[in-house]
Amino acid sequence: MSQDIDNPIKIPDTNEAVRGADIRFSYTRQDATPVQALTGVSLMIPKGGYVVLIGRNGSGKSTLAKLINVLEVPDEGTLAVLGLDTMSEENFWYIRSHCGMVFQNPDNQIVGTSVEEDVAFGPENLGIPTPEIRRRVDDALEYVGLPGLADRMPSSLSGGQKQKLAIAGVLAMMPQVLILDESTAMLDPISRNEFLDLVERLRLEKGITVIHITHDMSEAYRAGHVFVLEKGRIVMEGSPSDVFIRHEQMTKLGLDVPVFAGVVLELCRQLGISPRKEYLESRDAALDSVRSIFGSLTAGQTSLVKSEKPAEPKIEADLRDIVLQVKNLSYSYEERSPMTLMDISFSVKRGEVYSVIGHSGSGKTTLISHLNGLIRPQKGEVELLDPKSGTVWNTRKNADVKEMRRRIGLLFQYPEYQLFEETVRKDILFGPLKMGMDKEAAEKSLMDAIRLVGLDESYLDRSPFELSGGQKRRVAFAGVIAMDPEILVLDEPAAGLDPVGRRDVFRYIRELKNLGKTIILVSHNMDEAARISDRLLVLSEGRAICEASPDELFSSREKVMDIGLDLPESVKFLWELAPDFPGLDLSVYDVEQVAAELIRAAGGLSAVQDKHLAGETDAKGSRRGGRDD
């Protein structure tokens, strides 16, 4: 693979975008032992392909991406990109200028002071003549759908627009390979889909090879090939269905499967049949497989079974239970600018999980900033109530705000940035002591808090800055829990975490609820919100457009369509099956529940198993017939 150094580089004619053999790489830090990031990776990515790399945090995905773009070179093994060895000095410029990268944090990759300056940054570095840069910048902005914003300051763009800008910046360099390093992690579902559709268009129209690193398992279905990394090596690879059919191994690796695949796998488990790979080939295949599993059942048989699900206890506006009340709240950042919040009223009851749902820009963060008086209402009231004593605190009163901050713990998005003390102990104690807890009580509260978030005492004397991202998040969480607030306001608490991290966060929330805390959850992830919430408030462009329990909301198709809501994946899946399963209860959100509900609607476990075994032989026969054609 080695090339003669004196020769100018020849571009090999190859169909391979990336080929690596036994790549090893470790990071060396001055003060510490080297960290093994890659421990023998071999892979091949064809030109024009779309591959996804998944794996837990620290599994080596990002390192591999950096090696492909020659931001680092392997310690051992070989890595060729576009047929050129990344180890030889003379190739690196060609490779780097033909591989573009989009990173996770949109803010940390924009260099230009204006949109067009930023797009031009790459071509400028390549020394491309001015008129050509102009043309490329205009084309790239047009292509990603940001024309007309050329003169804007990048900081004035939304997160989704910033990531599109990053793509435009890469596009202007005419790349052959596009590497997305968790580029969708900080986007809301709508921007995320727009972004990925754009990437897919680039691949199809420009033949760009896409290497996509993600924690979102459903994104893996956009790829033809999935690599699963664990501790610096590839432990599984294949088509998405190849990988997700081995869901037990995935779970062991701390990973997940997309909801629809999870439902099918769970259904097979409950029915005691072994899942077939073709069930998981796509979402449609999964739907079809469910239909074929229940294939021979007729509608008449199913409608006899009545729902066993207990009726949801009716939520009554019992004033004695209300702990937080927002009345006619309106807010705008500047006098003449459009309203950020418009006439919002709701009340939260003691012990419930109340979720505020909305896309970015819907006013969620502004709303929660009102709850503990960080923003004072321009119009309307925010009141905290003590149902026992009947005391009412109002954020309009300065004297009340301090008490409200003690009773309402607020955790913003990506809370790890708020750590600042030398040790984890001091940081967690900061809040409780500030709120006037005495030393002893604070210590006790600290221990309870770290136990809840799953950290042990050995962490207490470490610096928060040497912890991993997930651990920092736990410490930040503990810092607010230790204040022992009655109400916890959590803004996207699981954002940016890998599947295990996400599950953990929702486990704490359940535990906190069991401890009698009231939780206000802000989220754009419908699946998680539906699973955990007692009630949902849907926010859109600063208005509260709907308040309901998840069951009320998702059982009425019309209602959801009306408000243009993003549905939980499980609900969407069931909706599509509803015509085949009369009497199906649509308001279940867990894969286990979804599978159980399908079986119930189909007439119960034994009925389905009998029918399925009978139908199995027919299905096999017909399938074989189809293949021979």
Add this chain to the structure above:
Amino acid sequence: MIKDVSIGRYYRGDSILHRLDPRIKVILFTVYMVAVFMLTKPVGMLLSFIVVTALALLSKIPLREIIKSIRPIVFLMIFIFVINVLTIREGQTIAKFWIIEITDGGILRAVLMTLRLFLLIVSTSILLTLTTTPLKMADALESLFGPLKKIRVPVHEMAMMMSIALRFIPTLVEETDKIMKAQASRGAEYDTGNVLVRARGYVSILVPLFVSSFKRAEDLAVAMDARCYRGGEGRTKLHPLEMKPSDLVWFFILLALAFLPLLTEWIFAPK
């Protein structure tokens, strides 16, 4: 809490001054500044005032934008005026009470000093901040100081740093606001309590701000690397600075206007 901090106060417009090569503007500004400091006579000041007014008209910037740029220094202007009136004793005494003596010479000097400051600020605004984007300023400085590269002054790097700093100011302001809110939610205090409490409150903002800025810097360095940045050599530009013939014509016209008031120093010089 802290919002709408804008860097520079570029006023979008399309005038001769907006289009003028920023290097010319920097040079003209320097000349003009020196000229204003050399003026000692009321006639010259008056002429200079007229020149600035002409520039203002040329820039097509609304009067209220220009007034906005003076607002922060109104107090300073008043202060300078009063101090000069009270301390300078020249010529005829107009009023006298207790130990205060006001003279006509003093008033004249005070008016001249104040006017000088006023002209400086307004000309800076019109020639530089209001009509030139910060990025163009950075480009102009990089180009003007270009010869220093020969003696290994990292001119390109400094200009790049300036432009990145400009890019990140709004981001950092947003970040500071976010951190302040988060820490306030944990009970940190910035505006109440004694000095120690407040200082501690600020530590809780500054430490996270530094930590995240370092992280940003690291990320940005990787992102710039990935986009093939390798310093100023061989780099082209989307908006290269180009000196057009008309730029040169305007340069001489405006240069002449800058010197015109200075002539009065000799014409009206005592013989």
